[in-house]
Amino acid sequence: MLIPCDVPSCANPIADDARVCAGCANGLRLALLKVGDENGLAVDLDLTLARQHRTGPGNLGRRSTETPLAYDPRASEAASVLRNTLSTWCRLLHEEIGGRLPQDDLAPMARWLSRFVEWLRRSDIGAECVDEVVSAVAQAERSVDLPAERVLAGVCEGCGTPCYARAGADRTRCRECGTEITVSEGRERLLRAAGDRLVTAAEGARSLRVLGHDVSAAAVRGYARRGRITVKQRGSANRPLYSLGDVLNAYLDSPAA
Ligand SMILES: [Zn+2]
Numbered sequence: 719m720l721i722p723c724d725v726p727s728c729a730n731p732i733a734d735d736a737r738v739c740a741g742c743a744n745g746l747r748l749a750l751l752k753v754g755d756e757n758g759l760a761v762d763l764d765l766t767l768a769r770q771h772r773t774g775p776g777n778l779g780r781r782s783t784e785t786p787l788a789y790d791p792r793a794s795e796a797a798s799v800l801r802n803t804l805s806t807w808c809r810l811l812h813e814e815i816g817g818r819l820p821q822d823d824l825a826p827m828a829r830w831l832s833r834f835v836e837w838l839r840r841s842d843i844g845a846e847c848v849d850e851v852v853s854a855v856a857q858a859e860r861s862v863d864l865p866a867e868r869v870l871a872g873v874c875e876g877c878g879t880p881c882y883a884r885a886g887a888d889r890t891r892c893r894e895c896g897t898e899i900t901v902s903e904g905r906e907r908l909l910r911a912a913g914d915r916l917v918t919a920a921e922g923a924r925s926l927r928v929l930g931h932d933v934s935a936a937a938v939r940g941y942a943r944r945g946r947i948t949v950k951q952r953g954s955a956n957r958p959l960y961s962l963g964d965v966l967n968a969y970l971d972s973p974a975a
């Protein structure tokens with residue numbers, strides 16, 4: 719008889735004697751890794767909240783009834799939900815397992831919990847833990863998703879997803895599969911892959927859009943006008959052709975990228 723995974727949103731059968739399937743256990747592991755990482759979600763949340771605090775209500779002599787548009791309550795909500803979720807599960811697990819509780823901060827709590835994923839898989843509270851932690855982490859990710867503050871790090875070697883890093887950070891982790899990616903190496907791989915392919919402004923823009931950024935053909939023509947890329951050849955209807963590697967390079971170096 720096939721026993722289904724205990725996690726409510728999961729329909730996978732379980733292949734061993736656990737209560738939570740291996741896929742859900744990996745989901746929990748990845749969620750905890752994102753928070754526990756030294757460059758991870760805990761830092762993103764802190765930065766988002768600090769920035770909002772500066773531009774938040776009550777600054778610059780604004781009346782307290784006025785809320786500037788820049789203020790977004792999602793990040794502080796998501797941060798407190800995540801903190802409550804992790805500390806609740808730390809306490810629950812501590813009652814069952816003992817040992818020493820971690821420091822009461824997001825990253826140490828996540829790292830501590832990640833040591834017990836296999837134990838949780840076999841426990842009758844495991845499914846609930848997966849459900850709550852994974853959704854709290856997803857909510858936190860959405861609340862710090864500020865593309866303007868991010869730079870393209872490259873395409874994940876594990877799964878092909880375009881990855882973004884915080885401006886100034888040298889590494890990030892793929893949101894889909896957790897593979898680590900170094901910004902400089904990831905960008906270099908992209909440039910190598912783009913190579914000397916010749917593209918029109920519109921094709922160049924479309925290639926960049928694949929990476930998740932909305933770039934117009936006019937922006938690509940703007941690179942050419944400002945001398946950041948040069949016309950390599952003329953295509954049909956005498957349209958200028960550029961090297962895709964050059965276009966990508968100009969895009970990566972532009973302040974908006
Ligand atoms: Zn499952």
Ligand SMILES: [Zn+2]
Pocket residue numbers: 874875876877878879892893894895896897
């Ligand atoms: Zn990946």
